[in-house]
Amino acid sequence: MDTALYLTRRLLQSLAVVLIVTVVVFCLLHALPGGPARGILGPQATNEQIAAFNHEQGLDRPLPVQYVYYLHTLLQGDLGTSYTLNEAVSRLIEQRLPKTLVLTVLSALVGLVLAIPLGMWQAVRRNKPVDYVVTTLSFIAYSTPVYFLGLLLILVFTQTLRWFPSQAPQGDTLSQVFSDPVALVLPVVTGAASMIAVFSRYMRASTLDNLAEDYVRTARSGGSRPFAVLWRHVFRNSLTPVIAMLGYYVPVLFGGALVVEQLFNYPGMGLLFWSAAQSSDYPVLLGCVLVISVATVIGTLLADIVQRIVDPRVKAERT
Amino acid sequence: MSVLEIEDLGVTFSTDTGDVPAVRDVSLYVRPGETLALVGESGSGKSTVALAAMGLLPGNARVSGRISVDGTPIVGADNRELSGLRGRTVSMVFQEPATALDPLTRVGAQIAEVVRNHRQVSRAEAARVAVDLLRRVGIPEPEHRASAFPFQLSGGQRQRVVIAMAIANSPGLLIADEPTTALDVTVQAEILDLLRALAADSGTGVLLVTHNMGVVADFADRVAVMLEGEVVETGTVEDVLLRPSHEYTRRLLAAVPRLAVGEPQAAGTAGEDPEERDSSASVVELRDVSVHFGRGRRTVRALQNVSLTVRPGETVGLVGESGSGKSTAARVALGLLHPDAGSVALFGNDLARTRGRARRSLLSGVGVVLQDPVASLDARMSVAECVAEPLRVHRRGMTAAQRRARVAEVLELVRLPGELAGRGPRELSGGQRQRVSLARALVLEPRLLVADEPTSALDVSVQRTVLEVIAELQGELGFACLFVSHDLAVVQEFAQRVVVMRAGSVEEEGPTMTTLLRPETEYTRRLIAAVPVPDPVLQRRRRASLGLEATA
Numbered sequence: 015m016d017t018a019l020y021l022t023r024r025l026l027q028s029l030a031v032v033l034i035v036t037v038v039v040f041c042l043l044h045a046l047p048g049g050p051a052r053g054i055l056g057p058q059a060t061n062e063q064i065a066a067f068n069h070e071q072g073l074d075r076p077l078p079v080q081y082v083y084y085l086h087t088l089l090q091g092d093l094g095t096s097y098t099l100n101e102a103v104s105r106l107i108e109q110r111l112p113k114t115l116v117l118t119v120l121s122a123l124v125g126l127v128l129a130i131p132l133g134m135w136q137a138v139r140r141n142k143p144v145d146y147v148v149t150t151l152s153f154i155a156y157s158t159p160v161y162f163l164g165l166l167l168i169l170v171f172t173q174t175l176r177w178f179p180s181q182a183p184q185g186d187t188l189s190q191v192f193s194d195p196v197a198l199v200l201p202v203v204t205g206a207a208s209m210i211a212v213f214s215r216y217m218r219a220s221t222l223d224n225l226a227e228d229y230v231r232t233a234r235s236g237g238s239r240p241f242a243v244l245w246r247h248v249f250r251n252s253l254t255p256v257i258a259m260l261g262y263y264v265p266v267l268f269g270g271a272l273v274v275e276q277l278f279n280y281p282g283m284g285l286l287f288w289s290a291a292q293s294s295d296y297p298v299l300l301g302c303v304l305v306i307s308v309a310t311v312i313g314t315l316l317a318d319i320v321q322r323i324v325d326p327r328v329k330a331e332r333t
Numbered sequence: 334m335s336v337l338e339i340e341d342l343g344v345t346f347s348t349d350t351g352d353v354p355a356v357r358d359v360s361l362y363v364r365p366g367e368t369l370a371l372v373g374e375s376g377s378g379k380s381t382v383a384l385a386a387m388g389l390l391p392g393n394a395r396v397s398g399r400i401s402v403d404g405t406p407i408v409g410a411d412n413r414e415l416s417g418l419r420g421r422t423v424s425m426v427f428q429e430p431a432t433a434l435d436p437l438t439r440v441g442a443q444i445a446e447v448v449r450n451h452r453q454v455s456r457a458e459a460a461r462v463a464v465d466l467l468r469r470v471g472i473p474e475p476e477h478r479a480s481a482f483p484f485q486l487s488g489g490q491r492q493r494v495v496i497a498m499a500i501a502n503s504p505g506l507l508i509a510d511e512p513t514t515a516l517d518v519t520v521q522a523e524i525l526d527l528l529r530a531l532a533a534d535s536g537t538g539v540l541l542v543t544h545n546m547g548v549v550a551d552f553a554d555r556v557a558v559m560l561e562g563e564v565v566e567t568g569t570v571e572d573v574l575l576r577p578s579h580e581y582t583r584r585l586l587a588a589v590p591r592l593a594v595g596e597p598q599a600a601g602t603a604g605e606d607p608e609e610r611d612s613s614a615s616v617v618e619l620r621d622v623s624v625h626f627g628r629g630r631r632t633v634r635a636l637q638n639v640s641l642t643v644r645p646g647e648t649v650g651l652v653g654e655s656g657s658g659k660s661t662a663a664r665v666a667l668g669l670l671h672p673d674a675g676s677v678a679l680f681g682n683d684l685a686r687t688r689g690r691a692r693r694s695l696l697s698g699v700g701v702v703l704q705d706p707v708a709s710l711d712a713r714m715s716v717a718e719c720v721a722e723p724l725r726v727h728r729r730g731m732t733a734a735q736r737r738a739r740v741a742e743v744l745e746l747v748r749l750p751g752e753l754a755g756r757g758p759r760e761l762s763g764g765q766r767q768r769v770s771l772a773r774a775l776v777l778e779p780r781l782l783v784a785d786e787p788t789s790a791l792d793v794s795v796q797r798t799v800l801e802v803i804a805e806l807q808g809e810l811g812f813a814c815l816f817v818s819h820d821l822a823v824v825q826e827f828a829q830r831v832v833v834m835r836a837g838s839v840e841e842e843g844p845t846m847t848t849l850l851r852p853e854t855e856y857t858r859r860l861i862a863a864v865p866v867p868d869p870v871l872q873r874r875r876r877a878s879l880g881l882e883a884t885a
Contacts, residue, residue, distance in 0.1 A: 228432040235387055235427075236447035236498050237420030240412060246446065247435045254437075325437060326482045 016329070017322075024318065028311040035307040036088075036300065040081050043296055071097075084300070093304070094297030096290070103301040106286060111305060112188050114282035117274065118267045120202045122260075125209030130256070132210070133217025134249065137225060148214065156211035160270055164204040164277040171200060182280035201278045205270050209263070216259055220252040227251070254325050261314030268306050334404065335362040336506040336538040337386060337423075341398040344381050344390065355381045356562045359398075363506060363538040370541045370549040370570070373559035374585070374792035375763075382559075383510045383542045387425050388415040403505045421451040424499035426528075428511035430491035434483040440494045441467070441479025447501040466497040471527060488655075489520035496527065503535055510542040517654040517819065522863040525552055544792065546589045547865030550574055550872040558582050570869045588794040590822035592864050593850065594875070615642045615678065616781045616813040617666050617699075622675035624661055635661045637837045638675070643781065648807065648814040650828030650845060652821060654860070657834040659817045663785050666815055668696050680780060697727040700774030700812070704786035706766035710758040710773075717754040720744065720772045727777055743772045746809075747802055764795035768802060775806065782807075785817040800827060821864050825849050833857050 051064040051073070059067075068074045072083060087094065093103035136145045155163070172180040182201045183194040191198070224230065225248060233243045268283070275284035283302060290298035322329050344356040356378040363369045371379045384390050386400055388407045400407040402423045407415070419425075427433045435443060444466055445459035454462070460479070467475035470493040483491055492512065499507055509528065513521035529552060532539050541553060549556055549570065556573040558566040558581065566579040577583045624636040636658045643649045643666075651659045664670040665677055668684050677684040679695055687695055703709040710719050720740045724731055731739070741751055747768040758766050767787060774782055784803070788796035804827065807814060818824050824831055825845055832842040833856070841854050852858045862879055866872050 228427060228429055229435040231389060232425075232427060232433045232495065232498070233435065233443075233446070234416075235389060235419050235425040236501070237416050237418070237450035238446060239416050242446075247438065250437050251435065327436060327484050 020322075021319075024315055028315055031311055032304070032307050036085070036304060037081065039300060039303045040084065041077065043299060044077055044080070088304075093301040096298045097295050098290075098293050099295075099298070103297045106298065107283070107301055107305055109186065110281065110283045110286050113191060113280065114268070114271050114275070114284060116188065116191060117182075117198075117201055117205060117280065117282060118271050120198065121205030121270070122209060122263075122267060124202055125206035126213060126260075128206070129210045129213035130217050130253070133214040133219075134221045134244070134252065136214065136218045137221035137252075138244065140222060145218075152211040152214055155207045156215075158207070160204060160208065160273040161277055163207055164200070164274060167200050167204055168277075180278065182275075182278040184279075184281075201274050201280060204277070205267070205274050208270065209267070212263075213256060213259070216256045217252060220255050221248060224248045224251045250324060254321055257317050257320050257324065259317075261310070261317030264310045264313035265306060268309065335364050336403050337361075337363040337540060338401045339382070339386065339398070340400075342382065342385060342400060343397040344378070344385055345395045346391075347393050347395065354562060355394075356385070359559075359562075359564050361557050361564065361567065363540050365505065365538050366532065366536040367554045368532065368539040368541055368552055370543060370553035370556045371559060372543060372546070372549055372556060372585075374544060374794065376561075377559040378562040379542045379559050380510055381562075383425070383508050383540060386506075386508055386540065387419060387423060389419075389425075416450070420447045420498075420504070421502045422504055423506040423508065424501075424504040426492070426495050426499050426507065426509040426512045428514050430488050430495055430515060433495050434491060436483055439480050439482055440486065444479075444494065444498050444501055447498045451502045462501070463497075466501055467494070469500075469531075470494070470497045471523075472497075487520075488516055489523060492516060492520075492524055493527065496524075496531070500531055500535075500537075504537060506538045506540065507532070508540045508542070511544070512541075513548060514543070514545065518821075518863040519654060519859060521548070522865070525865075528552070545865075546574065546586065546793075546867035547872070550867050550869040551865035551876070553869075558585070574867060574869055585794065586867065588797040589867050590793075590796075590820065590826050592822035592825055592861070592866060593846075594861065594866060615644050616680060617815065618642045618678040619662065619665060619672075620676050620678070622662070622665055622672040622677065624658075624665060624670060624672050634837050636665070636672070639834075639837070639839055640675075641666075641832055641839070643813045643815050645780070645813055646807070646811050647830065648816055648828045650824035650831040651815060651817045651834065652819065652824050652831060652860070653834035653840070655819065656836070658837040659834050660785055661837075662834070663783050663815060663817050666781075667699060667701060667783055668692070693727070697723070697777050698779050699781045699783060700777065700779035702767070702770045702774050702782065702784045702787045704789050706763060706770050706790065707758070709770060710766060712757060712759055715755050715757060716744070716749075716761070716769050719758065719769055720776055723773060723777050739776060740772075743776045746775065746806060747772045762795075763791050764799055767791060767795075767799050771799070771803065771806075775810070775812075778810065779812055782812050782814045783817075784814060786819065787816075788823065789818070789820070796823070803827075821849060821861060833860070 051059070051067045055063055055067060065074070072080060084094070091104065093107070095102055096106060099106065132148060136148050139145050168180045171177045178199045179197045180200070181197060183191045183197045185191055185193070229247060230243055233247055234240075238246070271282060272284035272288060274280070275282045276288060283305065286298065287302040290302065339362070340360050342356055342359040343354070346353045346355055359378070359382055361369065371382060373379045381390070385396060386402065386407060388410060390396065396408050398408065402418060405414075405418060405422065407418075434440065441460060441463045444463035445456070448454065448459045448462045449456075464475045464479050467479055472478050472490060472493055478486070483494070486494065512528065513524050516524060525548065528539065531537065541548070543549060553570045556568060556570050557564050558573065558579065560581050566573060566577065566582050573582060574586065577586060619639055619641040622636055622639045623634070626633045626635055639658070639662055641649070641662060651662060653659045661670065665672055668677070668679065671685070680698060682695055684692070684695070714722070717737070717740050720743060721736050724736050724739060740754065744751060744754060749765060749768050749772065753761065753765065758769060761769065782803070787803070788799050791799060800823065803814070816824065816828055828845050830842065831845045831848050833840040833848065833854070835856050840856050841848060841852065848857065849861060852861060862875070866875070
């Protein structure tokens, strides 16, 4: 009962957040100088032609009216039609989103699977050589721009070693993407690098905090071996704050996808967003932002739900 | 044979600033079924000895000498050997039940883990054993409670769970490091009874680390007194507490506030009948104050119809168990919390009706000293800045020179040497820090001092000096004092009137001596009975009579 109430409340909150995001993005987009007409009609277009285009697209109406109209069509599942690609935005997203999800989810999984044990290992070996080496590598990975890291990986693993192709799998469907797993390696590693760096730091700090807790001493005084204490008690306690961070990391992952998709020529949401931004393709841009904000909201919601499952205290506090 | 034998134990911690010797030449033993109390003030090394006996010292500790538990050497043993001993041959109960248990693991599972560390039993069998253990330590509905998480239990119940873990494999030696310090007196009495019964049943030897002489008198057979890392006196509990031979032990015992119990010599020794006084002269008056936190079903009624008066120059002790609302009442008196019902009059003015500057100037007449001197002073300010801050806020017209003069004056009042003024709070000892708090509270010459557990975090000898300073200054400056404390002995010594709180309401009140020596309510009687007195003979007699009362 409590859980149902909690979920309903959180879903309503999430809806409100998404709505606010669309308002903000809508206003920002239309505040930009230029507009789509010039880009689509070309430099030769006369002012009359531009005015006609704007009128046709409804761009000459007051902003609130445009927004209400946008929201109205949005509620009917219509995200509008791209100015440049002549296709429904929903159709474009439908094609691109799964591919980006594959990339980001794989990057996140690889990142977490490596970062969590790495962070714990560092905490256990604090201020020993291992800790220093991993810390140094983390800072390097974190401070290297994604595109530079991608180029570096291509240089080493494609040009020199010839282990992996520099081009991500090209097919349109997911089965085509998965048919060439080797080609996914470099994009996924590029996307995961900063995630490993950031989350191993979180996990290290969190584990260190927990290792100093009294319950560790209690468990040891009951005769539990160091590894058992780490696995049964410290691991779960250290993970909860890290889970909370994960939700907030969703937009960062999408941001990374923007660069990774460019680099490895992988036609997902990132490439779509980038080209739409170039040509002021409002409907596509809004669609992309909507998708990312929904993904972020879902991410934080999932993180909160997982936390409620893992940590019984959270449930007791919030219901 | 002894279950614990320590010979010439030395422990040194290597830190960034050099080696710090913590324990020197400590030799002691615990025989089966006997309790040895290790007493001393903070920093005396008593906890270090306890941790050394468990092999739980941190990595930067260097240990010399010999420790053997049930014949097995501890010093120099590796992790595997130590894990084999811990929880089976020797167990430990810690001070903080709030943090001693893994918050994410059900308590039954935590107990079962200790069982399975040392016995080849199935998970189901271990779970059954855990329930049995919970029953043995007096947890009601153990089958149900085994699946509770620690946060769902009270402090006393958590400590019972820790004890259940400690006795899971019937160890020969139990090390209890301040096992009741974080608990209310009534809960403390229950936990001590439990430990006593367990030790008597199984012949377990107990090493009890504590600073509380009442607990020692109540529980120990023999006592070892530690000072600066060395044992200065050992003997039976009667010898050490009643006929101390070492100078330090005598000083320590003299500093312990003693709760006078039994029949009062004459009625009305202190204080007068409260009804006769004129209430308009009160410094602070809470009238029918109610405070609640939260909304709906989860509303917590922190205070219900609490009325409380402090008159000029008098000290009112506010006592009660944790959660009884005494600190909440103090916060209302300080104007930090708006009551949901009732009124607060400060120096005759209704606090709810004063706003802005008038309110600020009214509140500047109240000084406050809180429990934790580390947390209540800004670590980035010097002592002088901490003390001067109220002057900057409330005495805008003062020049820097006048402020400096006033700060120096107040520091002298609280007996702090002037050269400390430039130091940071962290460079001072606990007692010095608390005197800085006091100086800060008194710098505006308040008419009321609100002291919330001002000495609970301090050692007894330090507590004594801080209390003496407060009492002396009160005589000199004439401020009234609302003194919140869970320590009945301190309140008895310090307050003219006492207000006993229970679950958000005033249970009873009156002149200190009358109320504490002839309590009218059962609750106050229980509260007083639960305080162990630092005299083993008297304490044994009290316990016996209580036991009779309980069985009757």
